[in-house]
Amino acid sequence: MTTTPIDRPPAPRRPAAWRAWLGARWRGLVLPAAAILAWWALARLGWVSTPLLVSPGTVLDTAASQIVSGQLWRALSASLARELTGFAIGTVLGLALGALLGLLPLFNRIVGPSFNTFKQISLFAWIPLISVWFGLGDVAKVTFLSLAALVPVVVNTCDGIRNTPATLLEVARVFGYTRWQTLLHVVLPSAAPSIFTGVYLALIYSWLATIGAEYLLVAGHGIGNTLIEGSEHFRMDLVIFGMFVIGLVGWSMNALARALERRLARHRLGAA
C-alpha cells in the first residue's frame, strides 16, 4: 500500500522502562516504603530504645559485611545446594510415582490408599523420625526436602494424567495410536500443565522446607543457621537481613517458575 507522505507528528516518546514498571506498581510500594520510614523514624528518633529494635542503617551495614566477608554466599550456597538437591530427588521420584499411579489402575489400587494416608502426615512431623535415622547433617535435611517436594509432584502428576479427557483418548483410538503414542502425544501434553504446577509447588515447598530443616536440624551452614545465630545473639540486624534474603530467594523462584510456565503453556492462555 502506498500513501503520500504527510507531516506526521513525532511519535510520542516511549516512557523509560523503569518508569513504565513503576507506573503500574507504585501503589503497591507505598505500604513497604511507609513501613521502612516508620521503622527508621522509630529507631532514629529514639522513641523506642531497646536492643530488640535496630535501625535500617544497622541492617544495611550487616548486609554489607555479610556480603563482603563471603558469609552470605557460604550460607546461601549451602542452602540452595540443599534445596536444589532435595527438589531434584523429590521431583524425579514424584514424577515416577505419580506417573505409575496415574497410568496403572492396578498399581493405583494397591499403592494409592497408602500414599493418600502417607501424605496426610504433616511434613514437620517427619523431623523426629528423620533426625533419629539420619542425624542432623545434610543427609537428613535432603531427605526431608525430598519428601517436601515429592508430595505435590505425585499428586499433580497423577491427577493430570488421570484427568486426560476421555474424548481425546477416543480420538487417539480412532487414529490407531499405540499405547506409547497415546501416552506421548495425548496423555502427557494434556497432563503437562498439572505436572508443571506440581513441580512449581515442589520448588516453593522445598525452599520453605529448607529453612525449616536448617532451623530444626541444626548443624552446618545455611541461611536458616544465619537466622538462628542472629536470634541466639540478639542480633536483630542479622535476623532481619536473613529474613530478607529468604524472601528474596522465594520471590525469585516464584518469578522464575511463573515465567517458565507462561512460556510452556502459552497455548492454554485464554483456552478456558
Add this chain to the structure above:
Amino acid sequence: MTTILGKELSIRGVGKRYARPGDGDGAQALQVLQDIDLDVPAGRFVSIVGASGCGKSTLLRLILGLDDDYSGQILLDGEPVRGAGLDRGIVFQDHRLFPWLNVERNIAAGLRNAPLSKAEKQELVAEHVALVGLQGFEKSFPHQISGGMAQRVAIARGLVNRPRVLLLDEPLGALDALTRSRLQNELQRIWEKERITMILVTHDVEEAVFLGDRVVVMQPRPGRIRRIVDIDLPHPRNRSDPRFIRLRDDVLGDFLDPDGRIADEERLPPPGALPATVGALPALDRLRMAW
C-alpha cells in the same frame, strides 16, 4: 476418482444391548439397537435422523469400531469391521481438537500412523487446510478460532487419511444457526468434491434431507429403523425448492403426533433408561431436543 456404486458398507442385523447398571443377569439388559439392516453404497451420503435415545450415535460407534460387543455384522467392502481403523474417519459434535496443537498439527495428528513420507503428509495437510478454507489459520490454536472454524479443522482431520467412510456424529449440532447452515453448504461441497462415503447422524431433519441421498429415520426403544427415504434431488440442493420442502415435511411427519405435537413416546425415555443409553455424548444427547 471413480464412483462405484457397490455395497461399500453393509450393516446386517445389528443389535446392541447394554446391561442396566445394578442388574446381574442379561435378561434385563436394555436393547439399544435392534435388527439394523442398512447398505450404504460407495460414494453416497446417508443421513440418519432420530430423536434422542434411538441409538443412532451408538450405531456410529459400532461402525467406527470403538465397540465390538454387538450382534450381527458390519462389513466394509465385504470384510467384517474389527476395531478402529484409518479406513473410517469421524467428526464428533465437540470438535475434539488437541488444544496444545495448532490447526496444521491437529490435522497432521490424524496421519501419525499413515504409511506416508513426511513430505506426502505435509502436502496432504496443506491440501485439506485448503479444502475446508482455512488457509492463513494453519498456525492458530483451537482456542484462537471460532467454533465453526474448529469444526472445519475436525472435518479436515477426519478426511485427511482419505477414509472409505466418513462418519459425522452431529458435527454441526453445537453451532449457531447461521454457522450451521453455512457449514451444511460446505459439507455438501466437500462431499461432492471428494466423493467419500459419508454417514451423518443428526437431530435436524432439514439437515438430514438437505445433505443426504438417503435418509434413515430411526425410532427409539428399541432403536430401530422406521423407514428409509430416498432423496432424489440433484446436488447442490436448494432449500426453497418445493420438492425439497415436501420431502422435508414428509420426514418431519414421522416425528409428529397426528395433531402436530412432538410424539410423547419419542420425547420421554422410560425411567431408568437414560444412564444406560450412553453413547459417545450422553450429556449433550440428553440436553438437546430433536430440532
